[in-house]
Amino acid sequence: MASLLDPSARGRVILVGAGPGDPGLLTVRAVEALKSADVLVHDGLVDPRVLDLAPQAHRISVAKRRSKHTVPQDGINALIIAHVKTGAIVVRLKGGDPFIFGRGGEEVEAVRAAGLPVEVIPGVSAALGGAAEAMLPLTHRDWSSAVSFVAGQCKGLSEQDWSGLAGKGRTLVIYMGVQTCPDIAEKLMRDGVAPDMPVAVLERATLDGSRAMKTLLADLGPMVEREKVQSPAIIVVGEVVALSDAQDKLASWAKKAELMHGFDL
Secondary structure, three states: OOOOOOOOOOOEEEEEEOEOOOHHHOOHHHHHHHHHOOEEEEOOOOOHHHHOOOOOOEEEEOOEEOOEEOOOHHHHHHHHHHHHOOOOEEEEEEOEOOOOOOOHHHHHHHHHHOOOOEEEEOOOOHHHHHHHHOOOOOOEOOOEEEEEEEEOOOOOHHHOOOOOOOEOEEEEEEEOOOOOHHHHHHHHHHOOOOOOOEEEEEEOOOOOOOEEEEEEHHHHHHHHHHOOOOOOEEEEEOHHHHHOOOEEHHHHHHHHHHHHHHHHO
């Protein structure tokens, strides 16, 4: 199989994880791939500084937003394959890691079905980057021996079986959950997770303007609304949140409400 160890090989695909945003979190292998690219097919949330590492490449944006894709996934697959068949080295640059809610598996299947060589270079996922920035250990010998990753933006959210994924001694990381966070909180509490379970929201992890906020599960929806949280953001549910540097937004809101009540008197 063609790889970066054979830079003369043509007509191949390299799926590259761009990480959560900060270019400094790219792997050395990812940078090498970017420098070798003839065509760069990239997600919309990739930092421009990462794209600038491939000045020689023809750039094609396939940006996706909630419920609106500029190019459907089948179209992205066809686009990649068409360029590879011309003999180009195509780098498919994806935010985070290609195999964690990045649809990298689908793209690998499509390229292989076309009989073309493909390589995958992992990236720092948004959850790992955000957790590190917020000093939030996703596992901890005293507090959590398991961590799970789920998608909060999916069809039939209420029917998804998350039982056992959140609670004492466990950490649940939710991608793409900003819009559905009130339903997520209700779902978890209905499944038996305590309303006072700590929860964090990591917004724009590793990027300018990033915020790490924490509250309790019952306050998740209201906090997201109060703070006007925008995607991209990761939600972390678990006792480990209490160890983080995230700002305690429930305490600050309560203090503000107390002061306002005092003025009313």
